[in-house]
Amino acid sequence: MARIIVNEExxxxxxxxxxxxxxxxxxFVKEKTNNKGYHPARLMKPEECVGxxxxxxxxxxxxxxxxx
Ligand code: SF4
Ligand code: SF4
Numbered sequence: 001m002a003r004i005i006v007n008e009e010x011x012x013x014x015x016x017x018x019x020x021x022x023x024x025x026x027x028f029v030k031e032k033t034n035n036k037g038y039h040p041a042r043l044m045k046p047e048e049c050v051g052x053x054x055x056x057x058x059x060x061x062x063x064x065x066x067x068x
Contacts, residue, residue, distance in 0.1 A: 001047070002049045002050060003049055004049060004065065007065075009034050010063040011038060011061065012038050013038035017058055019058075020055055025048050025049060028041055041063075051068040
């Protein structure tokens with residue numbers, strides 16, 4: 001099963017990864033704020049991730065690592 005790991009301190013909450021994901025399974029951690037003041041992205045439904053890397057390729061800050 002594939003999954004993504006988000007570097008929560010690098011993430012700036014821009015949402016590009018969430019928009020790029022064909023499964024629409026990336027959300028934001030509302031209860032958490034990183035050192036830059038952003039709500040970091042998180043994989044909400046890990047069981048649905050297909051490991052396509054669209055999110056990682058779209059991230060301008062290279063905050064996403066995909067494991068397959
Ligand atoms: S690897 Fe693909 S399916 Fe998985 S979270 Fe990223 S864009 Fe979505
Ligand atoms: S594209 Fe990168 S910086 Fe933007 S929300 Fe996603 S992980 Fe965070």
